[in-house]
Amino acid sequence: MSIEENVVFSGKLSTLYQMAKEGKIKTTLQGSHTRACKFWTAMKILSGLHNTIVIAHGPSGCAYGVKKAYKLTNSRNSGSPYEAVLTTNIEMKNIVYGGEKELVGAIKEIEKKYNPDIIVIATSCATGIIGDNVDDIINSISDSVSAEMLVIHCEGFSGEYRSGFDLVFRQLVKLMNPPTPEVKERLKHSVNIVGGKMGPERTEVDTDVKELVRLVEGMGAKVHSIIAADCSLKELKEAPSVAVNCALCMDIGYALGKEMEEVFRTPMNSTILPYGIKATESWLLQAAKYLHMEEEAKAFMAEEYESVRVEYEASKKKLEGKIGLIEGHDAVKSLSIAHMLEKDFGMRPIIYNFHPWSTEARETSIDYLLEAKMDPEILITKGTLAFGKYESMKQTEEELLEFLGGIDENCVVYFGSSLSFPNIPLVDLNAILNRPRFGYRGALKVAECINKSFDYSYRPRSTLAKKMVFPEKSGLTSLSSLTQKLSQDMPDCTMYGKGGGRGRCLNS
Amino acid sequence: MLEQLNWKHNNFSKDPLLSCALEGVTNVLAGIKDVCIVIHSPQGCAATVNSSYDQHEVDFTNRKLACTRLFERDIILGATQKLEDMIKQADATYQSKIIFVVGTCAADIIGEDIEAVCRMLQPDMKARLIPIQAGGFRGNSYEGIGMGLAALIPIIKPSHMKINNSVNLISVQANCNPTWWADLEWVKETLEKLDVYIQTVFTHETEISQIEEAGVAGANILLSHEGSFAFSKNLEELHKIPLLLSDLPFPVGFINTARWLKRLGEHFHKEQEVEELIHREEKRITDILRKRALMMIPRYRNCRIALSADSTIGISIVRMLFEELEMIPELLIFKHCPESARRILEEELSSMKLSPKVVWEADGYQIKKALESVTVDMIIGSSWEKYIGEELGIKVIVDAFEPSNREVYVNESYFGYDGMLHLLQVFANDWERAFRSKHISFEKYTAKCGE
Numbered sequence: 001m002s003i004e005e006n007v008v009f010s011g012k013l014s015t016l017y018q019m020a021k022e023g024k025i026k027t028t029l030q031g032s033h034t035r036a037c038k039f040w041t042a043m044k045i046l047s048g049l050h051n052t053i054v055i056a057h058g059p060s061g062c063a064y065g066v067k068k069a070y071k072l073t074n075s076r077n078s079g080s081p082y083e084a085v086l087t088t089n090i091e092m093k094n095i096v097y098g099g100e101k102e103l104v105g106a107i108k109e110i111e112k113k114y115n116p117d118i119i120v121i122a123t124s125c126a127t128g129i130i131g132d133n134v135d136d137i138i139n140s141i142s143d144s145v146s147a148e149m150l151v152i153h154c155e156g157f158s159g160e161y162r163s164g165f166d167l168v169f170r171q172l173v174k175l176m177n178p179p180t181p182e183v184k185e186r187l188k189h190s191v192n193i194v195g196g197k198m199g200p201e202r203t204e205v206d207t208d209v210k211e212l213v214r215l216v217e218g219m220g221a222k223v224h225s226i227i228a229a230d231c232s233l234k235e236l237k238e239a240p241s242v243a244v245n246c247a248l249c250m251d252i253g254y255a256l257g258k259e260m261e262e263v264f265r266t267p268m269n270s271t272i273l274p275y276g277i278k279a280t281e282s283w284l285l286q287a288a289k290y291l292h293m294e295e296e297a298k299a300f301m302a303e304e305y306e307s308v309r310v311e312y313e314a315s316k317k318k319l320e321g322k323i324g325l326i327e328g329h330d331a332v333k334s335l336s337i338a339h340m341l342e343k344d345f346g347m348r349p350i351i352y353n354f355h356p357w358s359t360e361a362r363e364t365s366i367d368y369l370l371e372a373k374m375d376p377e378i379l380i381t382k383g384t385l386a387f388g389k390y391e392s393m394k395q396t397e398e399e400l401l402e403f404l405g406g407i408d409e410n411c412v413v414y415f416g417s418s419l420s421f422p423n424i425p426l427v428d429l430n431a432i433l434n435r436p437r438f439g440y441r442g443a444l445k446v447a448e449c450i451n452k453s454f455d456y457s458y459r460p461r462s463t464l465a466k467k468m469v470f471p472e473k474s475g476l477t478s479l480s481s482l483t484q485k486l487s488q489d490m491p492d493c494t495m496y497g498k499g500g501g502r503g504r505c506l507n508s
Numbered sequence: 509m510l511e512q513l514n515w516k517h518n519n520f521s522k523d524p525l526l527s528c529a530l531e532g533v534t535n536v537l538a539g540i541k542d543v544c545i546v547i548h549s550p551q552g553c554a555a556t557v558n559s560s561y562d563q564h565e566v567d568f569t570n571r572k573l574a575c576t577r578l579f580e581r582d583i584i585l586g587a588t589q590k591l592e593d594m595i596k597q598a599d600a601t602y603q604s605k606i607i608f609v610v611g612t613c614a615a616d617i618i619g620e621d622i623e624a625v626c627r628m629l630q631p632d633m634k635a636r637l638i639p640i641q642a643g644g645f646r647g648n649s650y651e652g653i654g655m656g657l658a659a660l661i662p663i664i665k666p667s668h669m670k671i672n673n674s675v676n677l678i679s680v681q682a683n684c685n686p687t688w689w690a691d692l693e694w695v696k697e698t699l700e701k702l703d704v705y706i707q708t709v710f711t712h713e714t715e716i717s718q719i720e721e722a723g724v725a726g727a728n729i730l731l732s733h734e735g736s737f738a739f740s741k742n743l744e745e746l747h748k749i750p751l752l753l754s755d756l757p758f759p760v761g762f763i764n765t766a767r768w769l770k771r772l773g774e775h776f777h778k779e780q781e782v783e784e785l786i787h788r789e790e791k792r793i794t795d796i797l798r799k800r801a802l803m804m805i806p807r808y809r810n811c812r813i814a815l816s817a818d819s820t821i822g823i824s825i826v827r828m829l830f831e832e833l834e835m836i837p838e839l840l841i842f843k844h845c846p847e848s849a850r851r852i853l854e855e856e857l858s859s860m861k862l863s864p865k866v867v868w869e870a871d872g873y874q875i876k877k878a879l880e881s882v883t884v885d886m887i888i889g890s891s892w893e894k895y896i897g898e899e900l901g902i903k904v905i906v907d908a909f910e911p912s913n914r915e916v917y918v919n920e921s922y923f924g925y926d927g928m929l930h931l932l933q934v935f936a937n938d939w940e941r942a943f944r945s946k947h948i949s950f951e952k953y954t955a956k957c958g959e
Binding site (some may be wrong): 029032034035036037038039040055058059060061062063065068075076081082084085086087088089091092094097099103104105106107108109112113124125126129155156157158159161186208258317323388422471479 | 516518519521522523524525526527528529530532549550551552553554556557567569574575578580582583601612617620624643646647648649867873893895896899902911913
């Protein structure tokens with residue numbers, strides 16, 4: 001079969017976007033392509049709140065899964081003490097009679113056992129369907145509970161996976177106090193970074209968020225809070241008084257920034273992920289505008305640029321005019337990388353296998369890019385849309401090789417997972433050593449990664465690695481393919497998985 | 509007499525250490541080769557099924573899973589058509605012999621009649637369809653294992669003919685050893701040495717045909733205390749297969765391994781072979797340990813310990829800790845412990861004249877409170893206890909059980925003779941790590957050099 005026969009879409013992002021809006025291309029995920037549910041994404045944000053107890057009103061499995069994935073991982077990587085995630089342990093009798101008694105009992109016990117600042121009640125499929133009136137229950141006991149209480153209706157069926165992020169961010173605004181002159185004066189040189197999730201940054205990794213904090217502080221401002229990666233109730237209460245909310249990207253942090261803008265008129269700085277110098281400067285300058293620190297920002301930016309200039313310019317020179325083929329599993333990241341390749345390195349980006357489902361899920365990022373006159377090329381092959389296969393599965397791998405054909409390996413670089421094996425240089429920006437990727441240091445790091453991959457492009461990819469990912473007799477597989485590994489911003493299999501403690505690289 | 513620990517304010521709010529019934533059910537199904545699992549649920553529950561595949565280390569090329577991805581509209585209007593379409597698609601794509609159609613909380617509560625759907629579709633399907641309602645609210649993950657095993661009963665063919673020197677091994681995965689399949693391997697190898705044929709493993713890398721033929725086995729052996737007793741009783745009643753060894757701890761440590769093997773030898777009339785095996789293996793392991801004796805014996809003697817585990821490993825390891833390593837078990841924490849297993853523990857403790865504090869069915873809060881209530885030098889547990897113990901300042905924490913921080917590339921049994929070595933190796937490494945200097949004071953020494 002020729003590559004033409006395997007291509008489902010080839011054209012500009014704007015065309016794909018329009019086709020999706022008009023229903024001319026299917027935008028639903030296959031049944032073999034599940035993502036986390038709304039409950040999980042909601043819990044990922046809630047896991048970043050200090051001294052907060054989340055009670056999952058449902059059977060034990062919901063609480064157990066997120067607790068293990070998020071809380072144990074935070075303890076292991078981010079220096080957090082072990083934090084509980086509780087369950088009301090809904091059983092068969094509660095399905096029949098309701099779980100009100102269990103919920104009220106649990107809240108009262110939590111106050112006595114943990115004395116938290118915030119108690120979050122997260123509903124599950126079971127309690128959502130049986131119709132426990134959680135809001136009324138909470139209202140009826142709120143006078144007798146000293147912690148702040150927040151109800152999150154995040155039943156797994158009640159929205160696409162990322163709706164949990166937006167829901168929690170919008171609800172967190174309920175915990176915030178309106179700005180006051182005193183607090184505003186105190187925080188006039190402070191920003192919030194909004195869109196953080198899961199918990200504190202990894203202590204031993206040079207993470208992107210740490211780099212953003214360094215940049216904000218470098219220009220003389222302060223970070224008041226990273227919401228909700230590592231924040232307290234006190235920080236949340238004062239958060240609307242900062243000079244500006246800086247969204248981590250147009251996607252995850254946007255809902256919170258927008259809500260705070262509407263409710264408290266807190267300005268928002270929202271750009272694409274700060275990959276590359278152009279996007280970083282845009283991010284910093286917009287923040288500086290609200291901080292009234294434009295001069296300081298410009299001086300700092302010049303200083304930062306100077307610190308990477310020689311190596312960066314040398315690396316950049318080698319990249320101009322080359323093609324960057326970007327895996328589209330993580331939609332926002334692939335769009336941001338496309339922006340960097342074009343605007344910073346003068347390359348020609350093509351996003352490979354950007355699932356049409358992402359056009360609905362990532363509207364704000366796409367709108368931003370198109371407004372910024374960025375309209376990268378998109379190539380989607382059949383494998384991406386096939387039932388039972390996804391992303392780097394064998395079919396898409398073969399389609400990729402076919403697409404590349406006899407292409408000159410010195411003029412194309414592939415941005416994607418090391419678990420793909422195109423016959424061209426490959427850069428895996430998710431690898432733990434390739435961080436930070438944001439900011440000036442990040443831009444240099446990326447440029448160096450690209451050049452390193454060109455320098456060693458004469459070395460064939462490891463047969464061992466290839467056989468690990470694509471065994472000779474691999475058959476039809478399903479959602480548990482490589483999806484998680486490829487699409488998550490999780491370097492080196494850091495999440496707790498079930499089973500034998502083998503990193504879950506291919507299995508999680 | 510056991511001192512059972514209980515705390516106020518822990519009736520409604522649990523910090524769970526076990527997942528829900530769905531995970532248990534799919535854990536049984538994921539151990540069967542070449543089956544497809546169609547899950548009628550919102551998409552998040554598919555992660556639970558994946559977790560079960562992880563439990564069996566089924567790699568991504570061998571997973572056949574499809575999810576109906578239920579949303580609000582489906583909850584209100586029902587999603588029977590969606591389920592039918594998904595089953596048809598899975599049947600056409602995956603070409604499995606059996607498709608298990610699993611309903612989770614959402615489908616279970618709204619009353620999706622998955623049995624009727626399977627019945628109606630069956631004539632046109634290549635695969636055999638087996639429906640299972642597995643709403644998470646039906647129990648914890650161990651109870652789910654029982655539900656999953658029960659769903660296999662209709663597959664087992666009745667057989668009047670029995671192969672006397674053959675066994676079924678049951679509930680092999682309900683074991684907190686992170687590489688529990690190594691325990692299964694040890695049992696299989698040991699049985700083979702005694703010329704006992706393994707009929708069916710419930711379930712790990714099990715063929716459907718093996719499940720169909722499970723009725724010919726001469727005996728059943730449980731490899732876990734969790735969630736499988738009812739299934740083995742069912743097999744006893746329906747297929748007249750007696751259950752062996754159910755009143756003993758599992759073979760962890762020299763003494764318990766010898767007890768377990770001797771009983772096995774008695775049943776299969778292999779007493780002599782068993783005696784020789786025990787003698788040979790004890791000598792081999794002792795010779796290895798002798799080289800570590802100078803470090804090992806003083807380290808563990810009268811070391812006060814807290815143990816936190818499931819009942820399968822937890823009950824079985826106590827004798828090794830007390831009688832072989834000369835430790836003092838001050839606190840025993842079980843995240844799950846059925847009545848049948850409690851009786852075994854009580855007998856064990858009574859015979860050793862031990863009366864540690866005990867927590868049954870513990871959650872995270874109880875682990876912390878229990879550890880606060882005792883003075884111990886060492887915890888033997890999992891990552892939960894590692895972090896809770898660190899917060900409490902407990903010096904040595906052995907991270908031996910699931911979920912564990914350890915990376916294990918080569919399978920490590922905890923059962924049997926090599927199993928004892930594997931456990932002692934984990935103990936030794938975590939012990940050494942606890943007493944090693946964490947940082948070299950480069951600044952201090954560099955400054956001195958420069959002076």
